Amino acid sequence: MKFTLSWLRDHLDTEASVEEIARTLNAIGLEVEGIEDRGAALAPFRIARVIEAVQHPNADRLRHLRVDVGDGVERSVVCGAPNARTGMMGVAALPGAFIPGTGITLKAGEIRGVKSEAMMLSAREMGLGDDHTGIVDLPADAPLGESYVKWAGLDDPVIEISVTPNRGDALSVRGIARDLAAAGLGTLKPWSAPRVAPAYDSPLNWKIEDPRACLWVLGRAVRGVRNGPSPKWLQDRLTAIGLRPISALVDITNFFTFDLGRPLHVFDVAKVKGTDLVMRMAREGESLVALNGKTYALSPEDGVIADAAGPEALGGVIGGEHSGCDEATTECFIECALFDPVRIALSGRRHDVRTDARARFERGLDPAFLPDALEAATRMILDLCGGEASRISMAGAEPAWRRSATLRFGRVRDYGGLDLPAEESVARLERLGFAVQARDAASVTVAVPSWRNDVASDLSAYRAGGGALTQFAGLDPERAARAAEGCAAIEPECDLIEEVLRLGGLDAVPPVSLPAVAVIPPPAFTARQARAALARRVLAARGMQECVTFAFMEAKTAALFGETPEALRLVNPIAADLDQMRPTPVASLLLAAARNAARGFADVALAELGATYRDITPEGQVSVAAGVRHGATPRHWAEVARGMDAMDAKGDAMAVLEALGVPMAALQVTADAPGFYHPGRSGTVRQGPKLVLATFGEVHPKVLEALDLPGPAVAFEVFLDAVPEPKRRRKGAPDLPAFQPVRRDFAFIVPEGVAADALLRAARGAEKALIADVALFDVYRGKGVPEGSKSLAIQVTIQPREATLTDAQIEAVADRIVAAVAKATGATLRA
Template sequence: MKFTLSWLKDHLDTDADLDRIALALTAVGLEVEEITDRGAALAPFTVAHVISAEPHPDADKLRVCRVDTGDGEPQQVVCGAPNARTGMKAVFARSGLTVPGTGLVLKPSKIRGVESNGMLVSMREMGLSDEHDGIIEMPADAPVGVPFASLMGLDDPVIEIAITPNRGDCLGVRGVARDLAAAGLGTLKPLVVDPVPGAFPCPVDIRIEDSDGCPVFAGRLIRGVTNGASPDWMVRRLMAVGLRPISVLVDITNYVSQDLGRPLHVFDANKLAGNLVIRAATEGETLAALDERSYTLAAGRDVVIADDAGVQSLGGIMGGALSGVDETTTDVLLECAWFDPKRVAETGRALSILSDARYRFERWVDPASVLPGTEIATAMILALAGGTASEIRLAGTVPAFDRVIGYRPARVTSLGGITVATDQQAAILDKLGFAVDRSAGDVWQVTVPGWRQDVEGEADLVEEVLRITGYDSVPALPLPRTDVVTRTAASGRRLRAGWVRRDLAARGLTETVNYSFLTEADARRFGGGDDALFLLNPISADLAVMRPTPLASLVMAAGRAAARGETDSRWFEVGPGWRGVAPDDQRTMACGLRTGRTGPRNWTERPRAVDVFDAKADILAALAAAGLDADKVQVVQGQTPAHYHPGRSAVIRLGPKLTLGAFGELHPLILDAHDIKGAAVGFELDLDALPEPKRKPGRARPALVLHDFQAVERDFAFVVDEGVAADQLVKAVRGADRKLISDVAVFDRFAGERLGAGKVSLAVSVTLQPADRTLTDAEIQAVSDRIVAAVTKATGAALRS
């Protein structure tokens, strides 16, 4: 929300300076984001008198001007503006200054052989408008050498404040002034609303069919207007707050909206066909809007204003181009209505329209402002554009807002920690617009004004008293000290998630933090998209559904990265995924994604594409980090979610029923949907499904065990059926002698005609680590025989000769 200091003082009678106002705004909860003092920035640019303007000897369109700047000797300036002439008053920029509109740093120069020192500037060069037809012409009585900004009213500081969503009343300058007056910075000036008598009945009939979306609508016909340019004072104020002046009729609606927080709209009455009806849109209706875009409307959601020819405006959001005013407009229909904030928000989000009207309506506009807003806007139109106004045509009734709250002044002390005199509390509430009835004694009856729908209970009234009194008056008290050392609040599950994060990062994956919601299409691709998981108030249409797994967010991020040329991703996230809306349906998951290639990019070793074994190694490392013995889990191929490649993925189980996670290559359709080229593998580990460790949670490392006796390594090559998993063979080897065998690793896989059809050779390296003696050849042979026997029994393998 932006406004100028003079605009604020239209509503606030105060002698406070800018610094004091800025401090008070932040103190009452209207945080000042920026103050722009254009007067200070434009002060070096001064009024100058053009003593003479002679044709340039070498250029037909240039003039050589002698300029009196008030600083002594006249300056010579070469100027190409068509309006540069002898005797005029202009705006001079001396050498060394930076021209605001162009960024040009001025310095003495020669133009076509003639020296030029400084510049006579235009409005566009000063960054004040797009006008560049000539240099700025100052009034003939403007004193030479004076900063032109003060003479043109451009020395008015612009204040920008942050508005929280509950303070729709401060989306108008008057609401801001009201808060400052309550804080003691002055007196709120009365709002003058002089009814404009109608010269004739309004000929346009207005009917409301959708009273839920639009309970009340005021219309007024004004004939004989002249839709020219707005006066300078209005143009300056609108431009100062970032609004582009269009025409006096449009500018008046924008001005009232910014001034009072009361959105309005004007129709060109001669472009309307018949009467107006406010109704719900029908499916498939379209509106060509004022933003030069066409919108397809939805039945039951969008509130429209239509005439006999069709939809002319989207209620509370934007008008239509077909009935918009232009320079030929002579008769206008002024609209001032109240639209349901929820319906406005739903329509605005669905159609991706963010207009000033929508911004205010969805944050609440005072319903009682319909008639006063009509009268104020009518008076401005008649004063600035002329014309004759009809009587007001009112359809519907103003929604009742008669909220009364029982308030105990003592609650300021019990809730806020400070003591504020009851008379002071009553004065604060009264200045904020609340009606206070103290006749009941200790419990006051406080009536909430229509512009403060966010005040719902006694605690809200306490907050109003506290913020106006000043939060800095609330004492800062330390928490009581305890005599015992408190235990960590982190549970074993929380600690486990931290361990997994650290280990995955140590494996070279980069941690990401993503939104917990995504598009409906992506949710369904990853097994989600249940109706109960759709957000009622999404921040955008692309973030409308709670995600079923963080892996979906990682894939979306990889797609965005691939579009920017980053094809080799190494990411993980530990975060929530949702299966439903029950408490147990929210799961904490560790997910990782690798795309593209892995390995060093140099001449010593060629990189390779990531594969399913990379994902397997990641998920097993995450299991180990979480405190689970990875050797005890089962890797079962198949039965993975549909977003994995059906033949290159597996699930991780603990026992026949408990599934802990899944890993593998992603399905090609998933990759195509996000335009990811090449290989992509991922994993998902449900941390909430992991059993609690038998020992107390901790991260202490186990004692280092060093052996005094030499370890022995033996290699075995087994010929097995092609369908036998290497994991099954490794577990059989480990089971041959769990005390003596310390490590088993697969180091080779071979398939060839010599082995026979359907056969492969798997080679494993087995480490034997004795604890109390050196192994003899006979003992090593005995263990080897047991290993061969165990593998043969478990897999049907034969030792390769």
């Protein structure tokens, strides 16, 4: 929203400077985007008279001028302008002045032997246009020596503010003046619309065929008009805010759009077909050639203004070219209407049309202002274009906009943090136009003025348009009606609190911290989210790339990895091969590995945190950290590259479980992994006999064959929802034994079927007070080991607590370890 300082002062009686006005606008919530002072750079320039203009003695294309700038000193000027002549009035710059159009600072000099002590300026040199064919030629009565900026009216700063979507009243100069006056920066000047006596019956009549297209419309004709250029003051105002003057009739409608925030439209009566202008919805196949020269294919959801020939305007958005006014217009018809804001927003968005009218209608206009706006526009047309006015034609009715709101004085302090006296709160509302209806010691009830449709907003006034809210919200009609009622029931007290606070300046509201709910804030992540984030970091640190895949796949493929119940079949899949919820993320990762292998990237390590779907219940959706490795291990100076095996997958799964705080000593591995794993090269990680935490192993060769993935490939799943939360213990002093640990290695020969876990548990339980850790470091089969047996080598860490162990005590612990392992597994100590 742009306006000039002088325009603002037409509505606001104030001597405040533009800087004070800008500060106040920012303080009351109308943010200033910028201030353009067009006259600042032109301040040094003066109106001058050419006393004499003769040919330059030494240059064919130059002229020698004697110039008077009003200070009694005659100056010599060398000028190349062809229009320089004796007696003309122009604009002169003296040495030291900055020339904005050329970017130079003027200096006195000599050109071809003739002194040049000043400069006569063109429009381009002053930065006022592109014309540089000659120097500026002013009227003969221009005051000699006067500041050109002041004489030309360029000392009028242009202020631009940003307007929030709820403040349609601030899209008018008068609305801004009202806010400034309420904030104490001057007095709002009275305004009233002079009544115009009708001279004849209106040649056009309004009809509302569909209330969705329009709620209320007024119109009147003016005949005998002369639609020439608008007066200079009106052109200057429109030019200052970036609008191009067109003709008097069009300029008047643009003036009221910005001055009073009331968009209008004028039709040329001679171009309208028939005697009726109808507010209706567009019909299939209709189009509109708009005033911007573009053709728009209309939708049945667009409200239009139509005559007997078809649409003449897209109501509230843009007028039509066919019935627009031009220099030949002798009788015009003024349209002043009230439209549904939601429908205007939808039509403007649908056709990508951005106009000043749309910006105001979609925010909501003053529903009571139509008669006064029409009278004011009629009077200006008569004053500037002549003619006589007809009677007013009307259709529809003024909506029931009157409403009230109640403010409890204590809420200004409780919600706004500012302790204001009740009298001051009431006075601020009254200065904004709110009328007191009832008041007691604790609260006040006020009538909301018609121009503030954002306060205690009620959509019932606009629901007569019907259907627009339904389309806007994507709801069925019943839900749309409930949504409208919900909007109407929004607590209006908060609107009044905002008005009271901002009028004193938003910067005066003290910053108040929200009360602390607890000394220690709650964690940002739930335990489940924290587990997932930690698992993701662990797998990434182990060199795995995270994937995000679909949670569904082809039913035939899903059957390779488990049951595919009909309840998990998609009724309307996005593709024929994505019709089944997957039984495990491992399936999706193996498909990704197969696609990589087919393109020559066989060595992959992929991971995903996703869901396994077992049934349609919430409990049947299990959160899983899964991974797949395929190909060979990376080359390393200390290790020869080899194919992946089950232990690689086990290491990944165990690393995730350890990071999640699972006590590793309590885990055991059983050989009952799901059927898509290799039966002899896989396992299930358990904590106790029933709690399954993970599975791992090589993928079954038949599964790899079905997926066209050359083996081997290994995979794992960690069931994050099954991981028990670690017990929260108060941290004490770190356990740092004062004595050196002792490490002993043992190699046991056990039957082939004995699991290493059983041996480790037996060794760990042999002397719990002293044994700190037991780890398997070698599995051997071959020479020296009987057929059907294997050698398992473990390292036991013995940590003394009270004193350094003697050799005899260490040997006693070793004997107990051997005995415990032998008893539990039948193992014998390898010689």
